[in-house]
Amino acid sequence: MEKTALCEACQKNEMNVVEASNEPKQPYHLCHPCHERLLTYSLRPIEWYNLAVLHSPKQFLLHDDFYGEDGQAFLAEDDVVVTKRGKAPTLQAIRHDLTPLLDFSITRWFLEDDVIDALKQHDQQKLLDAVQSRFDETHHVEVKSRMIEITAGVLGTSAAGWVRELLDQADEEFLYPLSWAAASSLPVDEGLQPYSREIEIRQRKRKADRSFYLPAPFPFSQYIGLDGISLHPF
Numbered sequence: 463m464e465k466t467a468l469c470e471a472c473q474k475n476e477m478n479v480v481e482a483s484n485e486p487k488q489p490y491h492l493c494h495p496c497h498e499r500l501l502t503y504s505l506r507p508i509e510w511y512n513l514a515v516l517h518s519p520k521q522f523l524l525h526d527d528f529y530g531e532d533g534q535a536f537l538a539e540d541d542v543v544v545t546k547r548g549k550a551p552t553l554q555a556i557r558h559d560l561t562p563l564l565d566f567s568i569t570r571w572f573l574e575d576d577v578i579d580a581l582k583q584h585d586q587q588k589l590l591d592a593v594q595s596r597f598d599e600t601h602h603v604e605v606k607s608r609m610i611e612i613t614a615g616v617l618g619t620s621a622a623g624w625v626r627e628l629l630d631q632a633d634e635e636f637l638y639p640l641s642w643a644a645a646s647s648l649p650v651d652e653g654l655q656p657y658s659r660e661i662e663i664r665q666r667k668r669k670a671d672r673s674f675y676l677p678a679p680f681p682f683s684q685y686i687g688l689d690g691i692s693l694h695p696f
C-alpha cells in the first residue's frame with residue numbers, strides 16, 4: 463500500500479493541497495489548515511520552520527518581513543496559537559544531531575559563526591555525505607547554495623572532489639558561492655582557473671569603461687591584484 467504523504471508544514475495531517483513556491487519544480491505540499499495559514503502569514507513557528515527547511519526562508523511567503531528566525535509571525539492575518547510543542551527548535555537543542563543541525567542551517571537567513579562552529583563538531587565525512595545528499599534532493603537554489611556555503615565554511619580540502627565536480631558542471635547560478643568553496647577546498651591555481659575567463663572579461667571591461675564588477679567580496683582578490691577596487695555581486 464502506498465504511504466500517505468504528510469503535510470510539509472505540520473507533518474501530521476495528510477497532504478492535500480499543492481501551492482506554488484518560487485521554485486516551479488518544488489511547490490509546497492500542505493494540508494488545508496496549513497495552506498490557509500501559509501497564505502495569511504499565520505503559520506505557527508514549527509510550521510514555518512518545517513517549510514523553511516525544505517524551501518529556505520527566502521521564499522516570498524516565508525520571508526523575514528513576515529516571520530522572525532524563531533518562526534514568530536509578525537504580520538499574521540489570523541490568530542497564531544503557539545503551544546510548547548509548536549515552537550521551532552533552537553540551535554542549542556539540536557546542535558549534536560547532524561540531520562536536524564543541517565535543517566537548522568537552512569532556516570537561517572545567513573550562515574553565521576554559531577552554526578559553523580556547531581557543524582565543525584561533527585564528523586567531516588558524514589557531514590560531506592549529508593551536504594551532498596541535501597544538495598541533490600532539492601530544486602531550490604537557496605538550499606543548494608547553503609550547502610555550498612557549508613562546504614566553504616566547514617569542510618575545506620575534504621570536499622575537494624565534490625567541489626571539482628560542481629565546477630565542472632559550471633552552473634552559472636552557483637558561480638559566486640562556489641568561488642568560496644573553491645578557495646577553501648582547492649589549491650589557488652586550480653580554484654581560480656574557472657574564474658580566469660570571467661576576470662579577464664571584466665578586466666578588459668574595466669579598461670573600456672569605469673564600471674567593473676566582481677563579486678563582493680571575492681575570495682581570490684589578493685591573488686589577482688584586485689584588492690581595494692569596487693566589487694559587486696555577479
Ligand SMILES: [Zn+2]
Binds near residue numbers: 469494
Ligand atoms: Zn499541515
